[in-house]
Amino acid sequence: MKQLLLYCRSGFEKDCAAEIQDKAAQHEVFGYCKLSNHSAYVIFEAYDGEALVHFFRTFALSQLVFARQWVLLLEPLLELQPHDRVSTVLDTTASHDVQGCGQLRVEYPETNDGKTLSTLARKLTVPLRLALRNQGTLTAKERDDKPVLHLFLLSGSEAMLGLSYPKNNSPLENGIMRLKSPKDAPSRSTLKLEEAFLTFIPASERPQRLAPGLNAVDLGASPGGWTYQLVRRSMMVTAIDNGPMDPALMESGQVKHLQVDGFKFQPAKQNVYWLVCDMIEKPDRVAVLICDWFSNGWCQESIFNLKLPMKKRYEMVEQVLEQIHTRLHEAGVRYQLQAKHLYHDREEVTVHIQRKS
Numbered sequence: 001m002k003q004l005l006l007y008c009r010s011g012f013e014k015d016c017a018a019e020i021q022d023k024a025a026q027h028e029v030f031g032y033c034k035l036s037n038h039s040a041y042v043i044f045e046a047y048d049g050e051a052l053v054h055f056f057r058t059f060a061l062s063q064l065v066f067a068r069q070w071v072l073l074l075e076p077l078l079e080l081q082p083h084d085r086v087s088t089v090l091d092t093t094a095s096h097d098v099q100g101c102g103q104l105r106v107e108y109p110e111t112n113d114g115k116t117l118s119t120l121a122r123k124l125t126v127p128l129r130l131a132l133r134n135q136g137t138l139t140a141k142e143r144d145d146k147p148v149l150h151l152f153l154l155s156g157s158e159a160m161l162g163l164s165y166p167k168n169n170s171p172l173e174n175g176i177m178r179l180k181s182p183k184d185a186p187s188r189s190t191l192k193l194e195e196a197f198l199t200f201i202p203a204s205e206r207p208q209r210l211a212p213g214l215n216a217v218d219l220g221a222s223p224g225g226w227t228y229q230l231v232r233r234s235m236m237v238t239a240i241d242n243g244p245m246d247p248a249l250m251e252s253g254q255v256k257h258l259q260v261d262g263f264k265f266q267p268a269k270q271n272v273y274w275l276v277c278d279m280i281e282k283p284d285r286v287a288v289l290i291c292d293w294f295s296n297g298w299c300q301e302s303i304f305n306l307k308l309p310m311k312k313r314y315e316m317v318e319q320v321l322e323q324i325h326t327r328l329h330e331a332g333v334r335y336q337l338q339a340k341h342l343y344h345d346r347e348e349v350t351v352h353i354q355r356k357s
């Protein structure tokens with residue numbers, strides 16, 4: 001038996017579990033999930049350990065929507081002696097013959113209880129890292145091309161221990177992108193689009209794909225949190241919403257506000273690079289709209305939210321993504337798509353589509 005630990009947003013454990021079980025089964029890895037509601041993590045236990053390790057190494061984490069991070073467990077339950085937690089971990093890494101990891105992350109579930117462990121996690125990191133370096137479990141210097149060793153604290157006396165692999169894990173502590181809301185942003189939702197840009201667009205490509213002067217359309221723009229992100233990157237934005245736009249944003253001179261229906265708006269010229277959409281609408285209706293924009297050649301890239309107030313969120317996301325794939329395929333559009341439940345998302349997931357030539 002081998003187990004995967006997956007981190008997710010609290011309250012989304014069932015969606016995370018349904019997704020990993022489904023995706024693993026599609027790769028002939030069968031198993032079941034152990035979860036408790038609002039724990040912010042899920043354990044997937046596979047019947048065939050070798051098949052699970054292969055799946056973990058070959059399936060891309062970026063293809064999972066609801067998991068922020070995943071870890072192949074060495075020990076599903078480590079009893080930590082409160083007076084000497086370091087020794088317990090060293091005994092375990094020695095018994096599993098773990099060597100040459102490039103980083104240590106001491107983490108915890110993103111819940112109110114879990115967050116009380118952040119101080120312990122910080123305090124434990126330095127002595128544990130030193131001891132693991134002396135043991136050879138960690139490389140002498142931090143390296144990002146080697147496996148990451150994760151100690152996932154459940155309490156002061158219990159933890160899980162496991163590994164994730166470089167380029168197929170989240171590079172972020174707890175799998176979370178922490179961003180500071182800019183003081184002059186019109187709404188906190190601004191962070192959703194910022195996180196989406198940082199998640200979906202590699203740093204090396206941002207100068208071209210988020211370049212000054214590009215034209216953007218923001219559907220459902222009021223009061224302007226998403227428009228703010230486009231304006232601060234010196235783009236020209238058409239903001240569509242019956243609601244008001246932030247006056248300071250309008251003063252930038254980069255925003256044209258049209259009080260029309262986002263489902264009826266059509267761009268006058270074929271010069272729009274970005275289409276972003278945060279309208280509160282049924283996910284399948286948004287999907288049809290976005291597909292129309294790509295089929296008509298009206299945009300090159302899009303970031304949009306699928307709002308998910310329903311119970312079976314994973315099933316809804318799968319159904320809508322399938323609908324998008326079918327429609328774009330029929331229209332002969334070449335593209336790349338990624339969907340993710342971002343840290344700043346709540347009852348919604350964010351989708352990115354890039355047209356390919």
Ligand SMILES: C[S@@+](CC[C@H](N)C(=O)[O-])C[C@H]1O[C@@H](n2cnc3c(N)ncnc32)[C@H](O)[C@@H]1O
Nearest residue numbers: 187189220222223224225226241261262278279
């Ligand atoms: C979640 S808010 C958008 C927040 C915005 N992204 C921000 O960061 O400030 C959703 C917006 O969609 C707008 N909306 C909903 N249906 C629309 C439609 N059919 N056409 C245009 N706007 C619409 C609403 O008026 C509302 O302002």
